[in-house]
Amino acid sequence: MSIAYRPDQSEQECLPSSFYDRPTVDVARALLGQRLVRRFKDGRIFSGAIVEVEAYTADDPACHAFGGKKQRCEVMFGPPGYAYVYFIYGMYHCLNVVTESDGIAGAVLIRAIDDGAEARGKSKTDGPGKLCRFLDIDRTMNGIALFDAKQELYIQSGRTIKNREVEISTRIGITKAADRLWRFHVKDNHSVSRRK
């Protein structure tokens, strides 16, 4: 009986960039249960399971990349596995993970992560703007590699979420292509954003 190899903190299993190199909707669903890790400047580390996401693709009128490459959404057209962070409504930031092969735009919006809230309304990470504020994520993190554990923000493999635990619905806060069922969230999790 041999002892299983345990990777140390610095080389804990990040999801590889190939994980994101496939259709955006597939990646969105597969991201549920994976862990978003934030290492702050002072050394503190926060990590929480992703519990709510939305998919955005190049042929999707609600997507920033619809209509071509612009300065803001440039990273969406690059290789998969990088962070796309944008500023919205004059006061919030939103975090996305770039999907699809290099040259094809696509991204998954991280809408909520589990921060262990015991009750509804108590979470500080139940919404795309709120979680970025809590994790101190802003545009300076646009373009960082989320498949690299040496970064101050990255994603490592978490637990598998069964289909029976997943709820599928239309996306929140958009007016175009509002009928697409591209929002995925974990049922009964206290950190999933309220509305709908």
Add this chain to the structure above:
DNA sequence: ACTACGATCCAA
């Protein structure tokens, strides 16, 4: 330069 709008959040 000027304007309209937005992948949000919170108070009322």
Add this chain to the structure above:
DNA sequence: TGGATCGTAGTA
């Protein structure tokens, strides 16, 4: 339901 608040992109 409406206001805060400002970068981005389109128009002139």
